Amino acid sequence: MHNIIQISYFIAAFLFIFGLKRMSSPLTARDGIIWAGVGMLVASLITFFEPGMENYLLMTTAIFVGGVAAFWSGKKVAMTDMPQMIALYNGMGGGAAGAIAAVELLKGDFHSQTFLTLAVLGALIGSISFSGSMVAFAKLQGLIRRPMRFPGQQLFNIAVFLVAAGFGAVLVIQGEFTGSIILIFFAAALAYGMFMALPIGGADMPVVISLFNALTGLAVAFEGFVLNNAAMIIAGTVVGSAGTLLTQLMARAMNRSIGNVLFSSFGASGGAEESVEGSMKPIDAVDAGVMMAFAERVIIIPGYGMAVAQAQHKIFELMEMLLARGVDVKFAIHPVAGRMPGHMNVLLAEANVPYDRLYDLDEINAAFLQTDVALVIGANDVVNPSARTNPDSPIYGMPILNADQAKNVIVIKRGQGKGFSGVENALFFGDNTRMLYGDGQAMVGELIEAVKEF
Amino acid sequence: MIEGMTALYIFMLAAVAGYEIIGRVPVILHTPLMSGSNFVHGIVLVGAMVAMGHAHTTLELVVGFIGVALAAGNAVGGYVVTERMLEMFKSSKGSN
Numbered sequence: 001m002h003n004i005i006q007i008s009y010f011i012a013a014f015l016f017i018f019g020l021k022r023m024s025s026p027l028t029a030r031d032g033i034i035w036a037g038v039g040m041l042v043a044s045l046i047t048f049f050e051p052g053m054e055n056y057l058l059m060t061t062a063i064f065v066g067g068v069a070a071f072w073s074g075k076k077v078a079m080t081d082m083p084q085m086i087a088l089y090n091g092m093g094g095g096a097a098g099a100i101a102a103v104e105l106l107k108g109d110f111h112s113q114t115f116l117t118l119a120v121l122g123a124l125i126g127s128i129s130f131s132g133s134m135v136a137f138a139k140l141q142g143l144i145r146r147p148m149r150f151p152g153q154q155l156f157n158i159a160v161f162l163v164a165a166g167f168g169a170v171l172v173i174q175g176e177f178t179g180s181i182i183l184i185f186f187a188a189a190l191a192y193g194m195f196m197a198l199p200i201g202g203a204d205m206p207v208v209i210s211l212f213n214a215l216t217g218l219a220v221a222f223e224g225f226v227l228n229n230a231a232m233i234i235a236g237t238v239v240g241s242a243g244t245l246l247t248q249l250m251a252r253a254m255n256r257s258i259g260n261v262l263f264s265s266f267g268a269s270g271g272a273e274e275s276v277e278g279s280m281k282p283i284d285a286v287d288a289g290v291m292m293a294f295a296e297r298v299i300i301i302p303g304y305g306m307a308v309a310q311a312q313h314k315i316f317e318l319m320e321m322l323l324a325r326g327v328d329v330k331f332a333i334h335p336v337a338g339r340m341p342g343h344m345n346v347l348l349a350e351a352n353v354p355y356d357r358l359y360d361l362d363e364i365n366a367a368f369l370q371t372d373v374a375l376v377i378g379a380n381d382v383v384n385p386s387a388r389t390n391p392d393s394p395i396y397g398m399p400i401l402n403a404d405q406a407k408n409v410i411v412i413k414r415g416q417g418k419g420f421s422g423v424e425n426a427l428f429f430g431d432n433t434r435m436l437y438g439d440g441q442a443m444v445g446e447l448i449e450a451v452k453e454f
Numbered sequence: 455m456i457e458g459m460t461a462l463y464i465f466m467l468a469a470v471a472g473y474e475i476i477g478r479v480p481v482i483l484h485t486p487l488m489s490g491s492n493f494v495h496g497i498v499l500v501g502a503m504v505a506m507g508h509a510h511t512t513l514e515l516v517v518g519f520i521g522v523a524l525a526a527g528n529a530v531g532g533y534v535v536t537e538r539m540l541e542m543f544k545s546s547k548g549s550n
Binding site for chain 2 (some may be wrong): 009012013017019020021023024025026029030032034036040043044047048050052053054055059061062063064065066067068069070071073074075077080082083086088089090092093095096097098099100102103104106107112155164179206209213216217220221223224227230231232233234235236237238239240241242243246249252253286314321326333335342343345346349358360395438440
């Protein structure tokens with residue numbers, strides 16, 4: 001039986017790597033998750049046959065409770081809310097790694113100092129990932145409205161971390177422990193994860209979630225060493241390194257370093273509030289529709305607002321309508337449009353917009369100069385020219401879509417509010433910009449009507 | 455027993471594998487991949503089951519129970535969300 005179990009774990013580890021590899025190309029992505037899923041099924045079923053186990057009834061109950069709750073929430077959630085669900089499930093994984101370490105520490109029989117050290121390290125990282133991910137979830141879900149900041153926060157956070165690390169070291173050095181030391185260790189680690197995530201603004205959350213994802217992977221790998229489980233070691237390590245790289249790629253897409261995301265925040269400098277000259281000029285849907293109907297080239301720039309208004313299906317209709325009139329329609333997708341890289345692509349794909357109409361920032365930015373109409377729907381910071389022109393702006397240096405260079409810009413927007421970063425958008429005040437105020441879905445509907453008429 | 459240098463070798467090779475997999479990924483797949491790798495570390499379920507299966511005191515059992523429930527949530531939720539996201543890629547195929 002022992003050999004069958006080990007071989008099953010080996011197969012699972014292979015399927016995870018194979019599945020992830022398939023997921024890294026759009027052509028094969030869909031069956032990638034299925035391969036990885038088969039691996040998970042094999043590994044978890046065979047674990048029931050591990051020798052010397054008890055508590056099967058309670059164990060099955062726990063799997064049932066956690067599994068059903070996650071299945072139900074995962075199926076029910078809207079596409080727009082995917083990012084926070086990833087944060088939530090990731091946090092659960094980190095918490096599980098922490099729980100494994102806690103059980104092992106309570107049992108207290110480690111083969112060597114090395115295993116004890118790895119257990120404590122995994123517990124530290126897993127707990128931080130757990131509470132940090134929960135804060136990230138709460139923020140994206142709108143349960144925590146604004147970043148929490150106070151003077152001396154960095155020093156305070158370092159102090160909390162040192163308490164956690166210090167008590168972790170005590171556990172390792174003493175080798176035998178009382179419940180209270182374990183308790184303080186976990187409490188401090190959980191507190192650190194929370195305080196680490198609290199000051200970070202919502203716009204930076206994807207990078208942070210990706211980082212916590214990598215950390216959970218690492219924690220799982222460490223606990224895998226402790227339990228002598230090859231599947232956990234390999235899967236955890238793969239996720240740890242893949243997640244680290246993914247985090248870097250995301251941070252780079254926003255032109256920021258990971259350190260910058262974690263330890264400084266948008267608007268934290270204060271006094272960066274800029275005033276923009278000029279006024280916002282409204283337009284009605286009929287005029288905007290005519291402008292697009294008689295344009296040669298139109299670029300549509302979707303943002304999170306489009307997702308919230310569920311306007312992607314209407315946008316698809318509008319695209320079809322314009323294409324039928326011979327208008328060239330392209331979509332410009334900013335790397336961090338929406339709440340996560342790739343978020344917009346997924347939503348537009350859901351509405352049947354073909355992939356070859358979607359263009360990355362680098363591919364399309366030169367095209368704005370020859371574009372008649374740039375339609376901005378629900379995007380804000382990613383089209384703010386201040387990022388290019390105003391060194392004092394908090395978002396200065398972030399790569400943006402040069403919508404302001406189009407001959408005409410139409411911005412569909414619910415009200416006159418600011419973007420996620422809280423920065424005023426100079427684009428809205430431009431001479432070539434017209435504001436179309438209203439709900440995204442309703443306004444695109446009116447645009448379609450207007451295009452139909454002419 | 456996986457110990458000492460063997461453990462280090464496994465660690466290194468798995469890390470290289472992870473790095474290579476993500477190496478040249480288009481931006482559109484960043485979110486699905488994050489979600490997919492989030493599912494993969496749901497393998498923590500296996501560890502949580504082993505830890506709970508060997509629990510003796512009530513406290514160990516309670517912590518183990520929480521661990522297994524959380525891990526099951528990670529695995530199942532991670533799968534469902536990733537699957538739903540990747541389902542979107544089917545409609546793109548027709549044209550290219």
